[in-house]
Amino acid sequence: MSTAAKIVIVGAGRIAWHLGKRLKSKGLSVAQVISRTAEHAELLAQTLQCNWTNDWSELLSDADWILLAVRDDAIADVAGQLAPFSQDALVTHTSGGTPGAVLKPFFGRFGVFYPLQSFSFERSPVWSKIPFCVDAQEENDVLFLKKIAKTIGNLVYRVNDEQRSALHVAAVFANNFSNHCFSIAEKLLDEKNLTFELLHPLMEETLAKALQDSPARMQTGPAIRGDADTIRRHLALLQDHPDWKGLYKNLSESINPGLSI
Numbered sequence: 010m011s012t013a014a015k016i017v018i019v020g021a022g023r024i025a026w027h028l029g030k031r032l033k034s035k036g037l038s039v040a041q042v043i044s045r046t047a048e049h050a051e052l053l054a055q056t057l058q059c060n061w062t063n064d065w066s067e068l069l070s071d072a073d074w075i076l077l078a079v080r081d082d083a084i085a086d087v088a089g090q091l092a093p094f095s096q097d098a099l100v101t102h103t104s105g106g107t108p109g110a111v112l113k114p115f116f117g118r119f120g121v122f123y124p125l126q127s128f129s130f131e132r133s134p135v136w137s138k139i140p141f142c143v144d145a146q147e148e149n150d151v152l153f154l155k156k157i158a159k160t161i162g163n164l165v166y167r168v169n170d171e172q173r174s175a176l177h178v179a180a181v182f183a184n185n186f187s188n189h190c191f192s193i194a195e196k197l198l199d200e201k202n203l204t205f206e207l208l209h210p211l212m213e214e215t216l217a218k219a220l221q222d223s224p225a226r227m228q229t230g231p232a233i234r235g236d237a238d239t240i241r242r243h244l245a246l247l248q249d250h251p252d253w254k255g256l257y258k259n260l261s262e263s264i265n266p267g268l269s270i
């Protein structure tokens with residue numbers, strides 16, 4: 010399959026918008042948007058200047074690549090709805106946390122096209138820095154997905170289901186959980202009328218160090234030092250926030266299993 014392939018995007022959320030616009034800007038042929046909510050499908054299709062529908066049976070019969078960009082829990086259901094109309098197209102989802110094998114009952118050619126980044130409507134992706142983790146059942150389809158990823162980005166990896174599951178758990182720790190910790194820190198400062206900006210240099214240094222060397226070697230703070238009295242004082246200060254207190258204790262013990270607090 011060549012990069013002239015006719016592409017159908019299923020879904021009209023964050024990934025559908027960002028990938029759709031990027032594919033189109035690189036001259037690839039986005040031919041249709043299908044999404045559950047008609048207004049969402051229409052709006053994205055207007056931007057991509059392509060056909061749209063919210064009726065699965067109106068899937069273009071000559072589609073070459075169907076890119077499922079729907080919520081993880083809806084992938085199997087949507088795959089089942091599209092399967093009777095998909096002919097011999099390659100069908101991939103974009104989920105890090107969902108095995109490609111969920112598509113196997115529905116399609117002869119299936120795979121995964123997972124861009125490992127956090128996408129929001131408010132920010133423009135830096136495509137050259139996004140790792141694309143691709144996989145497919147057939148070697149020709151892997152080559153096709155790699156070629157597409159190279160066209161719209163720069164970093165391309167072949168990652169199987171088992172590796173991608175681990176990668177996704179790791180990404181949740183690296184991104185979602187660290188961001189939640191930032192959010193707790195912001196609220197703690199807010200309670201004392203302090204600006205979150207006070208922590209910006211520390212946050213920047215944390216990331217710079219973790220990128221420079223193994224984060225395990227770069228760990229600092231009371232837990233790794235074994236400063237149990239300081240930790241007990243912190244836990245007492247978190248008395249009114251039992252959730253955060255539990256997190257603080259668990260994380261401290263994870264950093265230093267020898268702690269007695």
Ligand SMILES: NC(=O)c1ccc[n+]([C@@H]2O[C@H](COP(=O)([O-])OP(=O)(O)OC[C@H]3O[C@@H](n4cnc5c(N)ncnc54)[C@H](OP(=O)(O)O)[C@@H]3O)[C@@H](O)[C@H]2O)c1
Pocket residue numbers: 020021022023024025044045046047049050077078079080081083086087102103104105106123124125126127128129
């Ligand atoms: N956002 C990220 O940072 C990111 C990064 C990498 C991979 N991904 C993956 O990309 C996929 C889409 O994520 P997203 O962030 O784009 O999600 P999103 O912005 O929340 O959009 C979800 C889309 O799923 C559709 N949908 C939800 N429930 C559905 C159902 N029951 N039946 C049919 N369609 C349904 C919605 O359709 P309507 O709008 O038409 O209702 C919507 O277009 C997920 O598999 C996610 O794991 C996301």
